[in-house]
Amino acid sequence: MVMGVSRAPEREESAPRRRADARRNRDRILEVAEVVIAEDGAQASLRDIARRAGVGLGTLYRNFPTRDALLAELLGERFRELADHAAELADGSAPEVEALREWLWQFSIGAAAYRGLPAALLETVHDPQSPLYGECRRLQQSGSVLLDRAQRAGAVRADVDSADLFALAAAIGWIADQSDVLTPRRRHLFDVMFDGLLAR
Secondary structure (H helix, E strand, O other): OHHHHHHHHHHHHHHHHHHHHHHHHHHHHHHHHHHHHHHHOOOOOHHHHHHHHOOOHHHHHHHOOOHHHHHHHHHHHHHHHHHHHHHHHHHOOOOHHHHHHHHHHHHHHHHOOOOOHHHHHHHHOOOOOOOOHHHHHHHHHHHHHHHHHHHHOOOEOOOOOHHHHHHHHHHHHHHHHHOOOOHHHHHHHHHHHHHOOEOO
């Protein structure tokens, strides 16, 4: 009986301790993943992330079953801020076309957060099974609100839709992936692209 009683508190204490360890592991994986993916791009080795985080590959997969799940966690806050910014612009006093221009530029910067991310976004926006799909769709819908306003004002071509905006923003992000020479001209290239959206 004495031995049974003495073991019970140990069992009770072990569950919170395991949860705390799991949280620390998860936080450590995200911290390291941010660094590794910034260095190596969206296709960075998950095995390398686990190794540098000091956890087993199985621990990484228990927290993030797929690469997209890890990317979704890393990008979630940034993408939510973009969606919130779109809502603020829609309610603000800036001219419709300038609100759309500002938001689309910010989106193109976000799409280039990691090397290889633009291509990943273009794939996952059409894949409802991807953990990134929800965030991509939310961004697309946020852009749609600003686009509709600009089109109703007669400032933007009527044949442009939110899927076009998503693809164009990702394309501008993709440019930075291809050449360091082109990166400084990204804003110029964005302006050229955006001018093509304007109604004539």
